[in-house]
Amino acid sequence: MDVVATFGLTKRYGARAALRDLDLHVPAGRLFGFLGPNGAGKTTTLRLLLGLMRATAGRAAVLGRDPWHDGPTLRAEIGYLPGDLRLYERLSGRETLAFLDAVRGRRAGAELRRLVERFELDLSRRVGAYSRGMKQKLGLIAALMHRPQLLILDEPTTALDPLVRATLYEELRAATAEGRTVLFSSHTLAEVEELCDEVAILRDGRLIEQERIAVLRQRAVRHVHVLFRPGPPPPDPPPGLTVAERRPDSLRGAWRGPLEPLLAWLAAAPVQDVAIAPPDLQDLFLAYYADENGRAA
Amino acid sequence: MNLALFRKTLRDARWLLIGVPLGVLLFDVAAIRVLIEGARDLEFLRQWLERPLVQLLVRTALGADFAGELTPTVLVTFAFVHPLFLALLYTLLLAMTSNALAGEIGRGTADLLLTLPLSRSTVYVTTSLAWALVAAGAAWLPLPGLWLGEQIFQPASRLEYHRLWPVALNLMALTLGVGGVAMAISGAVSRRGLAIGIVLAGLLLSDIVHFVAQFWAAVRPLRVVGVMHYYRPLPTVRAATPPWGDMAVLLGVGLAAWLAGWWHFRRRDIPAA
Numbered sequence: 001m002d003v004v005a006t007f008g009l010t011k012r013y014g015a016r017a018a019l020r021d022l023d024l025h026v027p028a029g030r031l032f033g034f035l036g037p038n039g040a041g042k043t044t045t046l047r048l049l050l051g052l053m054r055a056t057a058g059r060a061a062v063l064g065r066d067p068w069h070d071g072p073t074l075r076a077e078i079g080y081l082p083g084d085l086r087l088y089e090r091l092s093g094r095e096t097l098a099f100l101d102a103v104r105g106r107r108a109g110a111e112l113r114r115l116v117e118r119f120e121l122d123l124s125r126r127v128g129a130y131s132r133g134m135k136q137k138l139g140l141i142a143a144l145m146h147r148p149q150l151l152i153l154d155e156p157t158t159a160l161d162p163l164v165r166a167t168l169y170e171e172l173r174a175a176t177a178e179g180r181t182v183l184f185s186s187h188t189l190a191e192v193e194e195l196c197d198e199v200a201i202l203r204d205g206r207l208i209e210q211e212r213i214a215v216l217r218q219r220a221v222r223h224v225h226v227l228f229r230p231g232p233p234p235p236d237p238p239p240g241l242t243v244a245e246r247r248p249d250s251l252r253g254a255w256r257g258p259l260e261p262l263l264a265w266l267a268a269a270p271v272q273d274v275a276i277a278p279p280d281l282q283d284l285f286l287a288y289y290a291d292e293n294g295r296a297a
Numbered sequence: 298m299n300l301a302l303f304r305k306t307l308r309d310a311r312w313l314l315i316g317v318p319l320g321v322l323l324f325d326v327a328a329i330r331v332l333i334e335g336a337r338d339l340e341f342l343r344q345w346l347e348r349p350l351v352q353l354l355v356r357t358a359l360g361a362d363f364a365g366e367l368t369p370t371v372l373v374t375f376a377f378v379h380p381l382f383l384a385l386l387y388t389l390l391l392a393m394t395s396n397a398l399a400g401e402i403g404r405g406t407a408d409l410l411l412t413l414p415l416s417r418s419t420v421y422v423t424t425s426l427a428w429a430l431v432a433a434g435a436a437w438l439p440l441p442g443l444w445l446g447e448q449i450f451q452p453a454s455r456l457e458y459h460r461l462w463p464v465a466l467n468l469m470a471l472t473l474g475v476g477g478v479a480m481a482i483s484g485a486v487s488r489r490g491l492a493i494g495i496v497l498a499g500l501l502l503s504d505i506v507h508f509v510a511q512f513w514a515a516v517r518p519l520r521v522v523g524v525m526h527y528y529r530p531l532p533t534v535r536a537a538t539p540p541w542g543d544m545a546v547l548l549g550v551g552l553a554a555w556l557a558g559w560w561h562f563r564r565r566d567i568p569a570a
Contacts, residue, residue, distance in 0.1 A: 043569060050412050053566040076414035086405030086570055090309075102301035103413045142409070 001064075003028045003150050003181040004049060008058030011044050011205075018044040019205045021058065026183055026198075031176045033196035033213075034185040037289050041205040042185045043083055046154055049183075050080055063149060076104065079143035083154035083185070085135060089128035093138050096127055100142050108145040115141045118167060132159040140168060144175075151175060151182045157191060169195055189285045201288045208288055213281075220279035221254040226266065227273040234269035238262060254283075299415055299423050306427035310393050314431065317389040318438055321382060325442025326449060328376040332369055333452050339367055357508050360529020370457040374530040377439060377464050387500070390432050390472055391493050394479035397424035398562065399492035405570025417563045425480055425555065432476045436469035463539040464530045470544035470551075471528045475500070477551025481558025487568055500524060 004026035011019040019041040026032045036042050047053045049062050051071040060067055065074045088096055097116075101108045116123060119137045127135065136159045143151060151172070157165050172182050172195065186192050192199055193213060200210040209216075224241065227250050228234055237243060237251065238261045245252040255262050255276070266274055307314065335342050345351060346363050356362055358378045363371060376382060398421070401407040410420065443456055478499070483492045507523030510516045520526050527543035 047567070047569070052408070052411060054564070072414045072416045072419070075412055078412070080408075080412045082405070082408040082412075082569075084405060084569060085408075087409065088406055099301055099305055100409070100413065103299060103415060105414075 001028050002026060002061075003030075004032075004060070004062050004183060006045075006049075006058065006060045009045070009048060009055050009060050010057040011041075011048060011053065012056040017205050019048070022202075022205075022207050024200055024207060024210065026181060026200075028181055029176055029179045030198050031172060031182045031196045032184060033192035033199035034183055034202070035187065035189070035192050035199055035285065036202035037187060040202040042187075042202055043154055044205075045202070046080075046152055046183070046185060049152065050075065050078065076146075077149040079146065079148035079151045081139045081143040081151075081153045081156050083158075085139040087127045087135055087138060090126065092126050093121060093123035093130070093134075096138060097123065097142060097145065101145065104146050111147055112141070112145045115144055115171075118171070119164065133161060133164065136160055137164060140171075144171060147180075149180055151180065152185075153182065154185045155187070156184065157186070157188070189282055193281050201285070203289060216281060216284060217279040218258075219256065220281050220284045221256045222259075222279055223275075223277040224251075224253050224255050224262070225275045226251045226269070226271055229270040229272045231270055234271075235265065238265045241265075298426060299419050302410075302415065302420065302423045303427050306393070306397060306424045307431070309396055310389070310427075310431070313389050313392050317385050317435065320385045321435070321438040322442040322445060324379070324382055324385070325376055325439050326446035328373060328379075329443060329446025329450050329452060332372055333450055335372065336369070336452070336454075343367060353511055355531075357511050357525070359531035360525075360533075361531040361535070363531070366535075368457075369452065369454045370460050371531065371534060373443060373456055373461070374464065374534050376443065377468060377530045378525075378528075382439070386432075386435055386468075386472060387475070387497075389435055390428065390476050391479055391496055393424075393428040393431060394476055394483045395489045395492040395496075397428065397480070398483040399486050400483075400489040402567060403488045403490075403570065407567050408569070411567055418559065421480075421484060421559050421562050428476055428480070429473060432472035433469050436472050437465045439468075440465055457537075460534045460537045463537065464533050466539045467528055467530070467533055467544055467547075470547040471524065474527075474547035474551030475524065477553075477555035477558075481554040481561070484558045484562035485565070 002025045004024060006022050006024045009019060009022040009024070010017065022041075022045060024045070034042050034045070044053070048055055049060055049067055051067040051074070054068055062074055063077055067074055088099075091099065097108075097112060101112065119141060121134060121137045121141065127138065130138065136156070140156060143153065156168060160168065172184070176182055176197075184192070184196060196213055198210070198212045199216065201208050221242075228248070230249070233248070237253070240257050240261055241253045241255050243251060243253040259276075262276075343365065346355065346367075352362055359374055401410055411417065440458065440461060443461070444458075447455060475496070479492070479496045482495050486492050486495070503522060503524045506516065506519050507525045510520035510523065527540075527547050529540070529543070533540050
C-alpha cells in the first residue's frame with residue numbers, strides 16, 4: 001500500500017507553477033528520499049501533503065486520506081519537521097513539548113522521555129535561548145514523540161552535529177523497521193544515498209525520477225582507469241564505456257551498467273593495472289539536476 | 298475548542314492581561330479624582346463645556362451634549378471614551394487577535410500549530426473564544442475601577458451604577474464587534490503588523506468620518522459607517538437602558554466579519570514564513 005500517493009498534483013502561484021503533474025508513490029515502511037535542488041518544489045509538495053496548502057489541480061492521498069479534507073485525523077498520524085523550523089521562543093523546551101503533547105491528547109509519555117534522553121536535550125531553557133542545533137533537536141522530538149505512521153522531515157539534518165545526525169538516522173531506521181514510513185526531503189545527495197531505500201528526484205516542479213537506490217546504483221557510472229602494457233594496442237573498448245581520455249598507455253572513462261562486458265574487454269586487453277571505482281550516484285544526481293541545456297539547476 | 302490551545306492563547310497575552318486591566322483600573326480611579334476636582338468649580342466647568350468647540354468634541358465622543366446636566370454619573374461617561382482608555386482596550390484586543398493567526402503565520406509557528414491534529418476551524422474558534430472572553434471582560438473593567446476610585450476618594454455624590462452598566466454592555470458589543478473584524482483580518486493576512494495596521498487604519502478612518510459628520514452636512518449620511526456612531530455613552534446613561542439597536546449593529550457586523558474570516562481562513566493557503 002502506498003502511504004503517500006499523488007495523482008497529477010499541481011500547485012500554481014499565479015502564473016508560476018511550483019509543482020506540475022506530480023505522480024508520486026511512497027510505499028509503506030520505506031525510508032524515502034525526496035531530492036531536488038532549491039526551488040524544485042519539495043517543500044511545496046510537503047505542504048500540500050500536510051494540508052497547509054490546497055492543490056491547484058490533481059489530488060493527493062496520505063495514509064489513504066485526503067490531506068485537505070481529512071486534515072485533523074490524518075495529522076494525528078503524521079510527524080512533521082519543517083525545513084525552516086520556527087518555535088515558540090518564549091516557551092521552554094518542556095513547555096513546548098507539553099503543549100504539543102496536550103493538543104495531541106497526551107499520548108507521548110514514555111516515548112517523549114526516551115527521545116529527550118536519546119537526543120540529550122535540556123528542556124528547562126527557554127527556546128529563545130537555544131542554539132540552532134538544539135531547536136532542531138526539539139523539532140525532531142516533537143515530530144517523533146507520538147510515534148507517527150508517517151514522518152515528513154524537510155531537511156532534518158540541518159544544523160545537527162554528526163553524532164546527533166547518527167542518532168537521528170538510527171531512529172529513522174528503527175521507525176521503518178517497525179513498518180512506519182519516513183519521507184525525507186534533502187538536497188544532500190550523500191545523505192539520501194546513505195539513508196534511504198528509495199528516492200524521488202524533483203526538478204523545476206516536475207518529478208524526473210523515482211527509483212530504489214539499489215537500482216540507481218546499477219545505473220550510476222563507475223569511473224574506470226586502465227594502464228596498458230607496452231606493445232600492440234588494446235582492442236576497441238566496449239560500447240558501454242564512455243572514454244574521457246585515451247592515450248597509447250592508458251585510458252580513463254566511465255562505465256554504466258553490468259560489469260561483465262567491461263571485465264571481458266579488460267581480460268582480452270594487455271592490462272598492466274586497472275582501477276574501477278564504486279558506483280557514483282553523485283554524477284547520476286547531478287545529471288538529473290542539470291536542465292535540458294546541461295546547466296546545473 | 299481545544300483547551301491546550303485556549304490556555305496557550307491566554308498565556309501568550311499574559312503580560313497584557315495583567316497590565317491592561319491594571320491600567321484601566323488606575324485610569325478609572327484617577328477619573329474619580331478628576332471628577333472631584335472638576336466639581337469644586339461647577340460654574341467654570343459649565344461655561345467651559347458650553348464653548349462651541351468643546352460641545353462639538355463632547356458630541357463627537359459621547360454622542361450628545363451635556364446640556365447643562367452635570368451630575369457625576371453624566372460627567373464620568375468621558376472615562377468610557379477617553380483616548381487612553383480606548384487605546385488600552387484596543388491594544389489588548391488587537392494584540393490578541395493579530396497574534397492568534399497572522400502572528401503565527403508571520404513567525405512561521407503556524408507550520409507547527411496547523412500540522413497538529415487540529416482543524417483550522419478549531420484553531421479559529423478556540424483563539425476567538427480566548428480574545429472574546431478577554432474583550433468582554435475588559436469592557437466591564439471601568440465599573441470596578443470607578444467603584445474603587447469612590448472608595449479611595451469618597452466623593453460627596455455617588456455614581457448611579459444602574460445608569461452605567463448599559464454603557465459597559467454597549468462597550469462590550471463594541472469590543473466584540475471590532476474584535477470580530479480584527480480576527481477576520483488576522484486570518485486573511487500573513488503578517489501581524491499588517492493585520493494591526495489594517496484595523497487601526499479602519500478605526501481611524503471611521504473616527505474621522507464620525508467627527509467630520511458632526512459639522513459637515515454633506516458627510517452626515519456617512520456617519521453610519523463610524524464605529525462610534527453605535528457607541529454613545531451619554532444618551533445611554535440618560536436612558537439607563539442598553540442601546541439594543543446599536544449593539545445589534547456592532548455585534549452583527551462583528552459576527553458577519555468573523556464568519557467571513559472563518560470561511561476564508563479554512564480555505565486559504567498557509568505560506569512558509
